[in-house]
Amino acid sequence: MARNINHILKHHDVDTIYPERLRATLAAMAKEDPKALDYENELFKRAKVQAAYAVKFRKMFAAHLAKVPGEIGSGRPDRVVWCALPRVAKQLRDKFKLGSGAEETK
Numbered sequence: 001m002a003r004n005i006n007h008i009l010k011h012h013d014v015d016t017i018y019p020e021r022l023r024a025t026l027a028a029m030a031k032e033d034p035k036a037l038d039y040e041n042e043l044f045k046r047a048k049v050q051a052a053y054a055v056k057f058r059k060m061f062a063a064h065l066a067k068v069p070g071e072i073g074s075g076r077p078d079r080v081v082w083c084a085l086p087r088v089a090k091q092l093r094d095k096f097k098l099g100s101g102a103e104e105t106k
Contacts, residue, residue, distance in 0.1 A: 014053060018047075018049045018053070018054055018057055019057055019060060021047040021048060021049055022043075022047050022049065022054070022057060022061060024047070025043060025046050025047040026061075026064055026082065026084050027084075029084035030084035030085055032084075033084070034084060034085055034088075035083075035084070035085070035088050036083070036084040036088075037066075037081045037082060037083040037084065037088060037089075037092075038081065038082055039079055039080075039081055039082075040055075040079065040080040040081065040082060040101075043082040058080070058100075058101060058102040058104070059102045061082070061102070062100045062102035063086035063089060063090075063100075064082050064083050064084075064085075064086055064089050065080055065081070065082060065083070065089055065100040065101050065102050066080070066081050066083060066088075066089040066090075066092035066093045066096070066098075066100060066101070067079070067080055067081075067093075067096065067098035067099050067100060067101040068080075068081055068092060068096055068098065069096060069098065078098055078101075080100075080101035
């Protein structure tokens with residue numbers, strides 16, 4: 001069977017594979033619970049993507065992201081959460097006024 005460029009991209013290009021995995025993970029979360037969200041590192045594990053590389057896709061998914069303050073009393077820094085639906089992320093961004101975290105992408 002002859003292969004084409006789409007096959008190569010789908011199976012060998014991280015810039016194609018990771019966004020597909022992230023989209024699929026967000027869709028699965030929305031199906032489970034429309035208000036579902038997860039901390040960034042946990043979502044990356046669920047999507048089977050390497051965090052060090054996957055953060056570069058934050059801007060692509062900015063509508064799904066919200067930055068939340070660290071847990072009270074923990075001394076932890078603010079964290080980025082990924083929400084299954086953009087409207088949930090917007091509620092968190094409006095509540096905490098910390099942005100999406102996408103603007104910190106390197």
